[in-house]
Amino acid sequence: MAGDKVKVFGMWASRFALRVEWALKLKGVDYEYINEDLPHNKSRELxxxxxxxQKIPVLVHRGKAVAESSVIVEYIDEAWGDGYSIMPRDPFERAQARFWAKFVEDKCLPSIYQVYFKTGEELxxxxxxxxxxxxxxxxALKGKKFFGGENIGYVDIIAGWIPYWLHMIEDLAGVSILSDGNLPLINAWFNAFLDVEAVKEALPPKDKLYAFNRDRREKIISGELNYKR
Structure with a gap:
């Protein structure tokens, strides 16, 4: 499938589209990235x-579309099955990876969003x-460098936006969530994950992302913009 044309419909500041890019880069798959002008000018193709x-990301492979970032990551692992493995081969370990990925989606993601747009006691x-x-x-990190072990795996990709975004959100909200003294395994994982070349290649420019998130947070808090994932 190396010669098949692959398109990714995303948005430069999207944490979810990043998951797709990381999976493709780890697999060594070339792709065309279509940056959507969201939320009001969605392309006809999207x-x-x-x-x-009608949301990003969307992966188009062999003319067929796959939506939802976590579904796309699993699809990529199966469609390009040779070489780098994202999902564990063992059924139990694969189930555990899905469990922790769901924990990230259901627990970590909503709570971090709350920090992003809340103030006062709610913050x-x-x-x-x-x-x-x-x-x-x-x-899930005990005794491991990454959630996937010695190499990045499924949970790392699903949770991987946190190391880049969380410190930015701390600064914007004026709070401290992580320090050198607490959550040592999470801190070590932050550093290890952001040091991987495939990860760094896809990250949006920090200054541009900071300005984008600052403006968006101010609009949400003022009521000018409704909160949406």
Whole structure:
């Protein structure tokens, strides 16, 4: 399948589209990236390929579309099955990877969003919730460099936006979630993950992303913009 044309419909600041790019880069798959002008100017192609949710990311492979970032990552691992493995081969370990990925989606992601757009007492409560969710997530890192072991795996890709975004969100909200003294395994994973070349290649420019998130947070807090994932 190395010669098959691959397209990724995403948006430069999207954490979810990044997952798709990381998976493709780890597999060594060339792709064309189509940056959507969201939320109001979605392309005709995006609406054609994902008429159900009309959201990014969407992967197009052999003319067929796959939507939802976590589904796309699993598809990539199966479609390009030779070489780098994203999902564990062992059924139990594969189930565990899906469990922790769902924990990231259901617990870590919502609590970090709360820090992003809350203020006052609600913000302080959100900080505690993030710390608790990350402390639980550390259980999956015990004795490992990455969630996937010695190499990046499925959970690393699903959770991988956190190392790049969280410190930015801390600064924007004026809070401290991580320090050298707490969550040592999470801190070590942050550093190890962001040091991987395939990860760094796809990351958006930090200054541009900071400005984007600052403006978006201010609009959400002021009520000018409705909160959406």
């Amino acid at each position: 609406l054609q390929y994902n008429p159900v949710t 302080q409560k959100a900080v505690i919730e993030v710390q608790e969710s990350l402390r639980t997530l550390e259980e």
